[in-house]
Amino acid sequence: MTPLLTINNVKLTIDGRPILRGVNLIVNEGEIHAVLGPNGAGKSTLASLIMGINDLRAPDSGEIIFRDKLVNGLEITERAKLGITLAWQEPARFEGITVEEYLKLSGRNNPELDVVECLNLVGLDCSYLNRFVDDTLSGGERKRVELASVLAMRPKLAVLDEPDSGIDFASMEDIANMIKTMRDRGTTVLMITHREEIAEIADRATLMCDGKVVQTGNPKEVGQKFKTMCVKCEVRNPELVGGE
Amino acid sequence: MATKNVLDTVAKKFVQIGLPEDLFKKNRFNLLVDRNKVIVRYPAPGVRSEVVETPTGVKTKVYVEPGTKLEEPVTLCFGAAETTEVQTTEGEIVVGEGADVKFQVYGAMAEGIKLKHKNKLKVRVEKNARFEFLDLHYNGEETFVELETETDAYVGENAYFRSVFKQTRGRAGKVRIVLKATVDKKGVAVFETKMIGKRDDEIYVEDVIHLNGEESRGISKSRIIAVDETKATFVGETYGNAPKCRGHIDCSEVIRGKDVTVKAVPVVVVNDETAKVTHEAAIGSIDKKQLETLMARGLTEDEAVDVIVQGMLR
Ligand SMILES: Nc1ncnc2c1ncn2[C@@H]1O[C@H](COP(=O)(O)OP(=O)(O)OP(=O)(O)O)[C@@H](O)[C@H]1O
Ligand SMILES: [Mg+2]
Numbered sequence: 308m309t310p311l312l313t314i315n316n317v318k319l320t321i322d323g324r325p326i327l328r329g330v331n332l333i334v335n336e337g338e339i340h341a342v343l344g345p346n347g348a349g350k351s352t353l354a355s356l357i358m359g360i361n362d363l364r365a366p367d368s369g370e371i372i373f374r375d376k377l378v379n380g381l382e383i384t385e386r387a388k389l390g391i392t393l394a395w396q397e398p399a400r401f402e403g404i405t406v407e408e409y410l411k412l413s414g415r416n417n418p419e420l421d422v423v424e425c426l427n428l429v430g431l432d433c434s435y436l437n438r439f440v441d442d443t444l445s446g447g448e449r450k451r452v453e454l455a456s457v458l459a460m461r462p463k464l465a466v467l468d469e470p471d472s473g474i475d476f477a478s479m480e481d482i483a484n485m486i487k488t489m490r491d492r493g494t495t496v497l498m499i500t501h502r503e504e505i506a507e508i509a510d511r512a513t514l515m516c517d518g519k520v521v522q523t524g525n526p527k528e529v530g531q532k533f534k535t536m537c538v539k540c541e542v543r544n545p546e547l548v549g550g551e
Numbered sequence: 552m553a554t555k556n557v558l559d560t561v562a563k564k565f566v567q568i569g570l571p572e573d574l575f576k577k578n579r580f581n582l583l584v585d586r587n588k589v590i591v592r593y594p595a596p597g598v599r600s601e602v603v604e605t606p607t608g609v610k611t612k613v614y615v616e617p618g619t620k621l622e623e624p625v626t627l628c629f630g631a632a633e634t635t636e637v638q639t640t641e642g643e644i645v646v647g648e649g650a651d652v653k654f655q656v657y658g659a660m661a662e663g664i665k666l667k668h669k670n671k672l673k674v675r676v677e678k679n680a681r682f683e684f685l686d687l688h689y690n691g692e693e694t695f696v697e698l699e700t701e702t703d704a705y706v707g708e709n710a711y712f713r714s715v716f717k718q719t720r721g722r723a724g725k726v727r728i729v730l731k732a733t734v735d736k737k738g739v740a741v742f743e744t745k746m747i748g749k750r751d752d753e754i755y756v757e758d759v760i761h762l763n764g765e766e767s768r769g770i771s772k773s774r775i776i777a778v779d780e781t782k783a784t785f786v787g788e789t790y791g792n793a794p795k796c797r798g799h800i801d802c803s804e805v806i807r808g809k810d811v812t813v814k815a816v817p818v819v820v821v822n823d824e825t826a827k828v829t830h831e832a833a834i835g836s837i838d839k840k841q842l843e844t845l846m847a848r849g850l851t852e853d854e855a856v857d858v859i860v861q862g863m864l865r
Contacts, residue, residue: 360843383846392847399840402774403862412858413848460848 311336311464311495312357317369319352319518326352327366328518334464339486339496341506341526343533344515350499351396353515354466357497358393359383373464390463394470396499398453400441406452407436414459425455428488430481446473454482458489465489467498471505483508506530561585564632564661568691569720574626574657582627584609586635595625597650608639608669617647617677624685625652629670630659637667645675646682646710653683658698660721662691667699674704674712676738681711690721697725704731706738708764713741716756717864723752723781730757736764736793744773745864748781748811757786762796762826769798769828774863777804777811788818791826798828805837805863807856 312334319327327349334340342350355363357371357378365371365379372378378386401409407422414420423433429451438444440452450473457465467486474482483505490496500506512526514533522532561583562575574580582600583591587608594600597619601612609629629640646652660666676682690696706712716728723746732740742758754777760769771787789798800817817830837859845855 358843358847360847382852383843384849384851387847387849392849395840395844399838399844401841401859401862403865404858412845412850416849456848 308335313372315370317366319366326518330520332513334497336495338510339490341509341512342499348515349518350515351468354468357466359386392460392462393466394453394457396468398449402441404440406438409440410456410459413456417461425458428485429455430478462494464495469499471500471502503530558590561632565659568662568689570659570689579626581625584629586631586638607637611642613644615646615650615652617649619650621652624655626655628657631666632661634664635666640670642672646680648677649679651681656686658688660690660694660696663693665695667697670700672702676706676710676712678707679709684714686716688718692721695724699727701729706734706740708735709737711739715743718746723748725753727755731759733761733763734767737766739768741770747776748783749778752781754783759788761790762798763792765794767796771800773802775804776860777813778807780810782812784814786816789828791821791828794823794825796826800830803833
């Protein structure tokens, strides 16, 4: 197995508060890797650091390595050109940009781009092509369009921050299948989720708590650990995550 | 009217600054004016018009017969292919009862020219009529226009009037746009302004809507992007003077650069307890999340800004 993304002892403090306290994580090429963990564990912060968004261009210390390249400090566009992309937990809304335009922009370097297929894969039909990516789309529709745009881009690594949130229960299977399709087409997926049934499609999973990785391994086992340990953990449990 | 030769020269210059070539190829113009000369005039069904050339421009009177319904827009162009000191256009448009028409008006100022353009327009949209007036401006990047335009509209009972001012291409220059509407019972007035200012452009937009009829509606929407040292001011005034009238002012100005000066002044006045007028005004730089989203798909920051700005100006 070849590591595609390596997170090496990454630490980050925001406003004097340690948010990431030495995160270690390897995402292998071709896998779906789920990240689980309670609210505030630092999952989205880690995702931001991988993409370089939200002014999080580099951790205070530690390394983020994509293939053999250190991405610490790189511009967002440079990371995207290496083949990294991210789908936001709460995607942005755009005035005056249609779904079709958005997908075409996302997939402008994908020679096999088929925007209708991308929409179909996230459970939307072609009537959405000329809808605007603005606040006239429902929350779930907007999330689907975001996933379609990742499909359109066909990156090497897709960081999906809660691709299942805002998606109705009945459509969970569609989303799970879509993520598998993404992987089958050569995109390695790092997905943050709170849902067991989505985590279960992963090849491996990582549990994060209080800015640290607790465990990486089989999704079922990691999910079990999340349920039994984190749920009981009333305060941040130093035994669980280890002290500084 | 002009020879084909003159038309070809004008067409070339206007297409160069972005006017769709098809307008010329497919003879779409009902009226085409270069400075103070009428180059094309072609009647539209159900539309009577008078056009008089003046020393500095043209005066037009347009009467849309009651009940006229047109699928295709009436297409007009007031432009200048060469520098001239001043171009004055004066117009009067009456849209008869129950008519439903759309005017597509191109303002075309050829690359590199300089001029003052003054425009005065009176509009009357009669009972139950629908009138859309799309005013699309094309300037060259090195064109300098001082534009002063004033529209005064009366929107009759249950009538609909939408006026869109869009600076589609090139440099804005020094622009002063004043749009006024008085809206009668159940009538609707919609003003939209979409512009981008660059270098030392100056933009002033004023929308004034008087909701005088019961259940009348007014919307004043502006999107102004200010780059470099642009000065931009938007003044939106809506007066809710009648029972159950509704007005909304929505202005958003995006600044890009340290040296821009941008002002937004929404004024809402309500004189009836059942009237309701609301406003939202936002001035700020380009939304970071929008920018980062597009960059995460591989666009450079400049490309992303362009996409976002063009979307807002759409
Ligand atoms: N810009 C910031 N300023 C201050 N605190 C921040 C900032 N960004 C994140 N945090 C804090 O860092 C912690 C981790 O946040 P993060 O968004 O990474 O959590 P998460 O694991 O994604 O949680 P959730 O499951 O709720 O999405 C939280 O306590 C949050 O309040
Ligand atoms: Mg999160």
